[in-house]
Amino acid sequence: MVNEELKNSVMEDVVTLQHAGWLPVLSHGGGPGINKMLEQLNIPVKFINGLRYTDEATMKVVESVLIGQVGTELTGLLQKKGGKACAISGVSGNLYHCRQKSEELGLVGEIDEIDTAAVDALLDAGLIPVVAPVGTDGQGHTFNINGDTAGSILAAALEADKLVLLTDIEGLCNSIEERDVISYLNIKDVPALKEKGVISGGMLPKIDGCVQAIENGVGSVHIIDGRVPHSLLSLLDGEAIGTTIGTERESVGIK
Secondary structure (H helix, E strand, O other): OHHHHHHHHHHHHHHHHHHHOOOOEEEOOOOOHHHHHHOOOOOOOOOOOOEOOEEEHHHHHHHHHHHHHHHHHHHHHHHHOOOOEEEEEEOHHEEEEEOOOOOOOOOOOEEEEOOHHHHHHHHHHOOOOEEEOEEEEOOEEEEOOOOHHHHHHHHHHOOOEEEEEEEOOOEEEEEOOOOOOOOOOEHHHHHHHHHHHOOOOHHHHHHHHHHHHHHOOOEEEEEHHHOOHHHHHHHHOOOOOEEEEEEOOOOOOOO
C-alpha cells in the first residue's frame, strides 16, 4: 500500500471499526518498501512460487523495513486517526515460532507454533495490534514469513470472525487482463484453478492462507481491493465486493 491517501483511508476504517466495538488486528507486509531498499543496496530481488528468497542480507532489510518502518508508520497513522495501537513482530512474546521452510528459499520461515498471548494482551488493553510477519526459531534466529500466510494463521489462532486481505487487485480474477472477478470461491475448486494457472505467483500464498483460515474455523474470508477508498467498511456494511472464500455454496464466476 504505497498510495498515502489510500493508506490514510484504510487506517481511518480500522479506527472506525475499533470505535464501533470490533477488535481489529492489523497484520501487514511491506513488499514495495523491501524491494526499494534492496534495489538501493544492490541486493538481488528473487521470488520462488510467490515467496521471497531471503538470504542474510535480505533478512536484515526485511526486519528494518517491516519493524522499523512499516509497523511504526501504520501505528502512527492509526493514532493520528484517533485509535490506539501498538506495533509488534512475530518475535514478540514468541508469537510466531517457526522453522526454515526450505533450503531453496533461504531464511523463509514456516510457522510451527503460535502463541497469541502478546496480541491478546494488547486487545485486552484496548490497543490495535500491528503485527509484522517476522518469526523466530527460539534460538536467536529470525525468519521472513509471507505476510498473507502469517495473517491467515494468526486469524485462525485468534478464532477471528473475519479475515480480510487488502490487495492491489479487485479480487481473484479468471484473467488479469480482463479483471473478471470470481465473486465466491469454494475451496474445493482451488486445486483446479491452480492447475489452470488462475491461481499463480503471489496469489498462491494468499489463497493457500485463505483456505487454511477457513479450514481452521475463521468465520469468513475475503480478498478485496485496498486501492478503493473505504472498501473495508463497504465489505462490512454488506456490499458484495472482491472475492469471498468459503465452503457454504458453489463457486460463482469461475470460467
